[in-house]
Amino acid sequence: MKKVFLAAAMLLAATSFTGYNTANAAVIVKAGGRHIPASQVPAPVLATFNSTFPTATNVKWQVEREHGQVVYQADFVQNGQRWRAQFSADGTLLSAGPR
Template sequence: MRKIILAAALILTISTLQANAHTPVCETGIITLNNNAPIPQACVDSYNAMYPGATTLKWARKGEGVYQVTFIYNGQKMTARYSASGVYLGK
């Protein structure tokens, strides 16, 4: 019984760490790209309003002033693109 409880606790710990590892946030709480360039707050706000509770996997810059977020929402992996001013540009 102890081994089962230990295994369950280990799996829960690993899955929690993995979920937290996907959200790229620097020490200031600002979401950043891999090169630590900040994502415009307007993009983040629009994304959070459109997909409340989504699990963010990564943000990427897709051209001049275009940012794409990859995330899981309602169990489905999705993407969305936003302009630097926060306007939704599609999937």
């Protein structure tokens, strides 16, 4: 009987992923965020970032949803220290500081 339940559970798990559409994966914003290239960051966000952190290096971007709002997050190195900054889509700096 245990084997039947195990087989049914495995079948259910295997078929639950068949309906996922990978074509829409690029527009899904997960709670934990997803990495994006700088080319997908809105121009106002890049402008604010570049003017606020002109010496930043090794910049990595993420997009996530917080409290129903899309937030762009930059992780980067500034003066030898790791930093994180968050921006709204219109380029407003929401938070910044060393990590």
